[in-house]
Amino acid sequence: MEKQVFNITGMTCAACARAVERSVSKLQGIQVATVNLATEKLFVEYDESRVNIESIKEAVVKAGYGAKEEQEETVREISIPIAGMTCAACVRAVERAINKLPGIKEVNVNLATEKAKVVYDTSKTRISQIKDAIAKAGYEPLEIEAGEQVDKDRERKEKERKSLWIKFWIAIIFTVPLLYIAMGHMLKLPIPEIIMPKMHPLNFALIQLMLVIPVMVAGYKFYTVGFSRLFRREPNMDSLIAVGTSAAFLYGIYAIYQIMQGNTEYAHDLYFETAGVIIALILLGKYLESVSKGKTSEAIKKLMSLAPKTAVVIHDGKEVVIPIEEVEVGDILLVKPGEKIPVDGVVIEGRTSVDESMLTGESIPVEKNPGSKVTGASINKNGTIKFKATRVGKDTALSQIIRLVEDAQGSKAPIAKMADIIAGYFVPIVMAIAVAAGLAWYLSGMSAIFSLTIFISVLVIACPCALGLATPTAIMVGTGKGAEYGVLIKGGEALETAHKIQTIVFDKTGTITEGKPKVTDIIAIDGIDETKLLQLSASAEKGSEHPLGEAIVNRAKELNLEFLNIEQFEAIPGQGIEVKIQGKHMLLGNRKLMEDRNIEITLQEESDRLAEEGKTPMFIAMDNKLAGIIAVADVMKPSSKKAVEVLHKMGIKVVMITGDNRRTAEAIARQVGIDRVLAEVLPQDKAKEIKKLQSEGLKVAMVGDGINDAPALAQADVGIAIGSGTDVAMESADIVLMRSDLMDVATALQLSKSTIRNIKQNLFWAFAYNSAGIPIAAGLLYLFGGPLLNPMIAAAAMAFSSVSVVTNALRLRRFKPLH
Secondary structure (H helix, E strand, O other), X not given: OEEEEEEEEOOOOHHHHHHHHHHHHOOOOEEEEEEEOOOOEEEEEEOOOOOOHHHHHHHHHHOOOEEEEOOOOXXXXXXXXXXXXXXXXXXHHHHXXXXXXXXXXXXXXXXXXXXXXXXXXXXXXXXXXXXXXXXXXXXXXXXXOOOOOOOHHHHHHHHHHHHHHHHHXXXXXXXXXXXXXXXXXXXXXXXXXXXXXXXXXXXXXXXXXXXXXXXXXXXXHHHHHHHHHHHOOOOOHHHHHHHHHHHHHHHHHHHHHHHHOOOHHHHHHOOHHHHHHHHHHHHHHHHHHHHHHHHHHHHHHHHHHHOOOEEEEEEOOEEEEEEHHHXXXXXXXXXXXXXXXXOEEEEXXXXXXXXXXXXXXXXXXXXXXXXXXXXXXXXXXXXXXXXXXXXXXXXXXHHHHXXXXXXXXXXXXXXXXXXXXXXXXXXXXXXXXXXXXXXXXXXXXXXXXXXXXXXXXXXXXXXXXHHHXXXXXXXXXXXXXXXXXXXXXXXXXXXXXXXOOXXXXXXXXXXXXXXXXXXXXXXXXXXXXXXXXXXXXXXXXXXXXXXXHHHHHHHHHHOOOOOOOEEEXXXXXXXXXXXXXXXXXXXXXXXXXXXXXXXXXXXXXXXHHHHHOOOEEEEEEEOOEEXXXXXXXXXXXXXXXXXXXXXXXXXXXXXXXXXXXXXXXXXXXXXXXXXXXXXXXXXXXXXXXXXXXXXXXXOEEEEEXXXXXXXXXXXXXXXXXXXXXXXXXXXXXXXXXXXXXXXXHHHHHHHHHHHHHHHHHHHXXXXXXXXXXXXXXXXXXXXXOOOOOOXXXXXXXXXXXXXXXXXXXXXXXXXXXXX
């Protein structure tokens, strides 16, 4: 089975996504066809012997959309600045030289910018070979400009966003005076005499026509897309808007014609303001939607920016700085303190501790010795190391995490919007009723004008305004209320899913715990008091850069202890430190250091107890005798236990996921009251564990803070990031807890339940108003001797339904979390 990703253009809602999926799925040999509306991508698994890429693209085009396959990862585009070119002959010489290399797809040398744009297959040729070819042709290749590749997709979306914003403002500028003129006389507002409906009805009508045309031009996409979907018998929200506003507009034109004929009563039946208001509101909604959509790829871009741009490689005993893209498996690389490790590899020389928190979320730096594995994008804290590259490019741990985030985002089916689904049936049904009612009256002997009035009244009363407002107003109020409580909900999808959550998975480090090692216990023996032991230990550790040592030094600073001068200092890699202080010989380190120096561990029980509680014991020996233990641990957040209790009351199961050993993890789980522990989970496997829980039929939320949590956050039904965590975790998440308080997880779920209930009420009332009005608009009352529904009353019913929907949504402002 082959896999391919396509970028799809022209989709506006869930109905469009379904249309693409249906069209592609009909092809022979298609195994899976999934559209992600948020990222505007189509993910296809297909049998290459039965169907090809061109057929898939044709199926998408046939459905009314555009499709372009994403370039394979091995194909890359770079821009190389070149010095020494003087004329067109130089350009040809450089192009010829590069084209001779294997795997070159395209070469364009621009004399004006003095750059060569090269598209090449990274599996067949290297940048260094391209540079060599330029040099052999007699020119000087300069340093490659990092990130030169143009992100066409991002540019297109940005352009689309700006266009929507401009269109919205054009619509607003003309809709406000249009609404004032149309409604002003009814509200006894001052209106110039020349456009008063009673005195100058034609002027009154024409000024409204002049004002509504620019608004309709601003929303022309609703008509082109809406009607095209209608003609393809796959109507969507755009079709609803197009039909409703077109009906209103055409009725207005008809009314102007009647006014010209002398029927001035038609001046009261204009519908231009209805069309204008609907278009302005929907344009704003579309703009806000495009802004939130644009954030989906930022998580990936932040991940990509973690990797350093260059690496120091040892060639023939010399240090050579090369772009990271040119590093090959087997190269020996040098990394100095404070620098980022460029690619994955194995240490062959030197010792250091490495901060891997940006990848693992674990805050305590990890010690590295010869033979230890290092990960690209992690930070070398202290000590210079040489390591051999084992995985480069798309094979590094960072690249795999990036790919996992992309896959998780791609495989998550877009949550179908209720209004969109119903609209798919609502529009054709309403149109059928309108046509049937109009024809029935005409065939029964009524005039064509009467029948047209019936037809338009049905369409106008079924206007999508209330339907369009039902969801966004509740979401706006709900998300605003969430922000008051420090819960940032990124959109309607997260709200829609959060109320169904049955299981919450918490990452341990930085989520349940603080993520900063602290001194938890000091046990002193042999007559030394605890403060003295801490003072001596902190003075000794001041020269060390070990993270556990930092915790001891920080504790001494908190207690304002004086640091003593040390006479001698020696770091013992992987074990601890040896110092001479106030004439005393001191050892600080792990059990192995004590055993190597034949120091008897008399505090065995205490040491085991501390380890059982998930703490790291550091042994202190003075003059070859054990003097005490200082335990360091990542302490729990004060709100963790209470948050778990509240979630249990809501009937939600709580799971903890961590890379820690099972004993430490279960010790913490017991303290907090967690139901299930997933321990010793590798960063790249967190998303798999979420998938396993989902395969049990559970709706799962993931709460995390590290970059390594990003794939799991994207895989979960709802991803919740901690505000103090990494930017990437926040971008991948659907909900961000700004205050880093786990109590806000329960707040988010309660708010979701309240908001969804509100949305369902809104949709019910919107349809109740619309649907009750349709039989009346179709002339049901007139049939039994009652009045014919005036289109103005139809508009009033529509406006009333909109007002009631907004008023109901505003009730959410009274929401308070139940803790």
